[in-house]
Amino acid sequence: MKIDLNCDMGESFGVYRLGFDEEMMPHITSANIACGFHAGDPIVMERTISLAKSHGVSAGAHPGFPDLVGFGRRSMELTPHEVRNDLIYQVGALSAFAQIEGLSLQHVKPHGQFYNLAAKDEHMSRSICEAILALDKNLILVALSGSKMAEIASKSGLKVAREAFADRAYHRDGSLVSRKTEGSVIHDPKRVAERVIRMVQEGKVQSIEGDLIDLEVDSICVHGDTPGAVDLARAIRGNLEGAGITALPMGKFL
């Protein structure tokens, strides 16, 4: 039994520091590295690639909307063509730093509202999948488990890692509970770690409405910039190993 643990990384910028990258690296298997649009810069990108390499963590691109002040969290009405080209640009930029270190990128995970909007828009999803396939057919797309985008990516022949969120509540229909809703984020490390085990072992999660729902998952997203993030990641990783589940970069088993 295998699972990938992914985390957003390299979101510092210039003098600004964000996230516990160094402390998180020992506990994860895949790093989603910001590419300079919503966060990150050429110095940070190189440092993060190098940090991932030294921990045996596989590196992927984490492209975002061109909105640094909004950290890529504000919806922008880009055309599918703009979304596609913004992704190609960012993946290309990060690839060069990987190349310099003798690495290839393992995956692409869109960031923030880029992830959310693209996931729902068929035309946009299709355009992104075609671009990734044209860039490198070995690149894995990380997509919300059960989403339109995961489905379109699979059909297009692209490798997909179905993603679940360790500490986020799910609705009965498999969608994430909005962060504005009470109970949307689960803070108890023990409960989070147990949920993760169940997701991996049984492919199930208990929804906020109480039902047990199906949730196929190849990669678990852990946060790297919240208080307690490092402890939570350590707990999840420890529990997985205690349960005989191997944490591995997604590229090793997909």
Next chain:
Amino acid sequence: MKIDLNCDMGESFGVYRLGFDEEMMPHITSANIACGFHAGDPIVMERTISLAKSHGVSAGAHPGFPDLVGFGRRSMELTPHEVRNDLIYQVGALSAFAQIEGLSLQHVKPHGQFYNLAAKDEHMSRSICEAILALDKNLILVALSGSKMAEIASKSGLKVAREAFADRAYHRDGSLVSRKTEGSVIHDPKRVAERVIRMVQEGKVQSIEGDLIDLEVDSICVHGDTPGAVDLARAIRGNLEGAGITALPMGKFL
């Protein structure tokens, strides 16, 4: 006898148009494509790569300082490490668009003050050369003929295209006459075309002081955004062919 004709391209941005890219393409052999820092954006980059491809023009990266409002023409005191990483980022981003079109980049030509400052700074030149070699040892660096950078690049094992400027006056020591000096730019198309022939056939140019100086040249830079640019490029290309000189992408003969 062979020569490359290079021109800066893809310097439009968003709604802003700059340069006669479509009109220039038939007359040149190598396009230096802006990468988003001093000019260019992901839509413009894709369009320019595609335009170059359709004309059989070889594509190269034209990375600049991160200064859009100053168009990369203002000196910035970057560290060699920052310069190197800004270059890697930009070359990587453009490479991805080339890849999507089934092309490889042929060359890298730093833009504006990036070109000027890096050319004089040994430490910076060395750091740039190492980065390009690590990225792709087939990439050619376009450097001012006779410059420190051309010398360092050659010694480092990097392929170098020694560049001369068709319409710029030279000093007796091989340096360019400052644009602020009277006579620094030659406007007469006939005279420019004749100078180019002499550069290619004899490896010589008449300096502003009157002497005939040596100038080894693999590629001639023509401007693409000045009034008369297209006519000048046509005249140069026509004269070269009239003199039995073949205009070819630098990658074909270096």
Next chain:
Amino acid sequence: MKIDLNCDMGESFGVYRLGFDEEMMPHITSANIACGFHAGDPIVMERTISLAKSHGVSAGAHPGFPDLVGFGRRSMELTPHEVRNDLIYQVGALSAFAQIEGLSLQHVKPHGQFYNLAAKDEHMSRSICEAILALDKNLILVALSGSKMAEIASKSGLKVAREAFADRAYHRDGSLVSRKTEGSVIHDPKRVAERVIRMVQEGKVQSIEGDLIDLEVDSICVHGDTPGAVDLARAIRGNLEGAGITALPMGKFL
């Protein structure tokens, strides 16, 4: 009978030139000057303020979304607080250039999607109106005639200039016909000029559906960056004067 003619100005950026600012100035009475977020920069802003002053044209701020590559034409999901502060920032920056020239700003006209989204959102409109009142109660807000924003601004005690578009088709309900629809833009200068006269004299316009609808108007927007823009502005201004209508900066009669 009096009317204001407004035009977007100062939308150049760095080396990039946009719009026929110098040629348009003699024909208009109010200039909406970009403030650096969607277009414009500190050099362009100063030049445009100075150009307006020399033509006796009144200057106003034309704040946009923080999206240079998208020219402020892409929707961004900003909070009312972000919208308000982005507006305050931009109006303040332009005011300083006006102050240096011994001028006060006459008006504020949001740009592109900022104009469109704010106009429909009550909460946003209210937040913008309060901010403008707090900045300077003499500032006039230019708002689409008949819009929610025009209504809210009036109620808040803010001076409002109700705006109509010289060359844009209207629906029967007073809304603008989408640019994607056939016939949304009227290109015939004669017809445009006649429509303008009717708007001013009768407060009416013929909708695309054929009905004659009411349209109260204090200011007519003319475009300054399209082919034929200068001729169209000249025709409108000439026809207004021929019909005995005085073109005046909105601040002179509101």
Next chain:
Amino acid sequence: MKIDLNCDMGESFGVYRLGFDEEMMPHITSANIACGFHAGDPIVMERTISLAKSHGVSAGAHPGFPDLVGFGRRSMELTPHEVRNDLIYQVGALSAFAQIEGLSLQHVKPHGQFYNLAAKDEHMSRSICEAILALDKNLILVALSGSKMAEIASKSGLKVAREAFADRAYHRDGSLVSRKTEGSVIHDPKRVAERVIRMVQEGKVQSIEGDLIDLEVDSICVHGDTPGAVDLARAIRGNLEGAGITALPMGKFL
């Protein structure tokens, strides 16, 4: 006996936090607020103005070079005209937030390399002084004590606050010891506080070479983003009061 204590503030940006603004405010008398070019954004600017107001701290503009990724610490070769207009733009933007809160800006202190380069360049200094005078003749320019800029500003009729650095070592000629030199920053709070007392009471400081040199000072700069910054500020403020020196906003006594 009176002295001002100034501190750089509002240097956060979007999700990024920098500096102990809230903790520093009780200990200072003037806040230099970033204006969005090297740091700061419209939300941060408003928050910082409001924070200063609530502590009775006087607000000033802290304009920087247009280089967010370099935090305005990298030299940029701007023309005096560009420097002047970048300053006007930023001061104007911040002024608007002050205005909304019913405040006027008290001072202008250029940031980082803007401060360093402008201070040495007569032409640039003159152009900056004229601009500030034209904007508001009550604005105080904060300039390095003994610098060319302080001299030019005084002669131009501009109010000047001569600034000294609490924890930085000085050379015998009154210039600051480069941060790259051993001993350039003094870390011992007690020693820093004693130096400050001596600067204020005697107008003298001991140089790194050992001599006691003259140093006229109206305002002491304390840092707000280093470890121990808050304790250092508290110690300085406490010692000043213990020595019977009143800490007051510069505008109250200049």
